[in-house]
Amino acid sequence: MxxxxxxxxxxxxxxxxxxxxxxxxxxxxxxxxxxxxxxxxxxxxxxxxxxxxxxxxxxxxxxxxxxxxxxELPRPRPVTVTRRGEGAALWSSDAGGRGVLVAGTETPDVVELWDWKMVPGDTHGSEAHSPGTKELLQVQEGSISVVVAGEAFILEAGDAVSFPGDVEHSYGAVGKEPARFSLAVFEPGVGSGHRPEATDA
Missing domain, CATH: 1.10.260.40 (lambda repressor-like DNA-binding domains)
Structure with missing residues (x-):
């Protein structure tokens, strides 16, 4: 690391x-x-x-x-500012791709805002999130493939998609140029403990 x-x-x-x-x-x-x-x-x-x-x-x-x-440790202010470069990089690829959580709200209804950069060949697969989760994604640069419950969608710069996050889904860069996209995740009722069983070792 x-x-x-x-x-x-x-x-x-x-x-x-x-x-x-x-x-x-x-x-x-x-x-x-x-x-x-x-x-x-x-x-x-x-x-x-x-x-x-x-x-x-x-x-x-x-x-x-x-x-x-x-x-992120709790802050005693109602307004939280995340400056450029201060987000939590929670995903990265060997080729230089990064998924950065840049902002989020508190429970019980959590909204996450992500900034993603993927280079050609990068793919990130996500298991089904908790029931009721929704995702919104907009491509800023390049092209990406979004696969939701086995159905693939190709998005170009400026395109957006909304989809249920409580099914398996993935994102991947397509084409020859790096891709960048913003992702918002809405997860209602966090803390209910109703996730499917994990397979992490």
Missing amino acids: DKSTSALAVAIGSRVRQERQSRGWTLDQLAQATGVSRRMLVNVEQGATNPSVGTLLRISDALGIGLPALV
């Missing part, structure tokens, strides 16, 4: 441990609530791993705090 990724992993681990302990939960109890293995949770809390977005969603949902709160 690079320095910024490592610092983010440590911050996330600290927040997970703090939230778990404030509920009086053991690691085994959190593992049962999330469907994530105890070994993975230990690595997350120690900041020793860069967990997948799916794993972070399971943990944040079980803790009832939402993904934005998990990756």
Whole structure:
């Protein structure tokens, strides 16, 4: 992990441990609530791993705090400004693609705003989110393929799509140029704990 990724992993681990302990939960109890293995949770809390977005969603949902709160410490102000370069990079590719969570709201109805950059060949697959989740996506540069429940849609710069996030879906860069898109995710009722079983080791 690079320095910024490592610092983010440590911050996330600290927040997970703090939230778990404030509920009086053991690691085994959190593992049962999330469907994530105890070994993975230990690595997350120690900041020793860069967990997948799916794993972070399971943990944040079980803790009832939402993904934005998990990756950013609470601030005592109603207005939160994220400056350029300050978002939480939660996905990256070997070729230089990045998925950055730049803003989010608090529970129970969580909205996440993402800035994605993908280079040709990059693909990110996402498991089904909690029931009722919706996603909105607009392409700023390049072309991307969005696959929702097995159906593919090719989007060019300026195109937008809305789709249910509670089915399997993926994004991928197509063509020869890098692609950039904004993604908004609406997840109602965070903390209900109704995610499908995890497969993370």
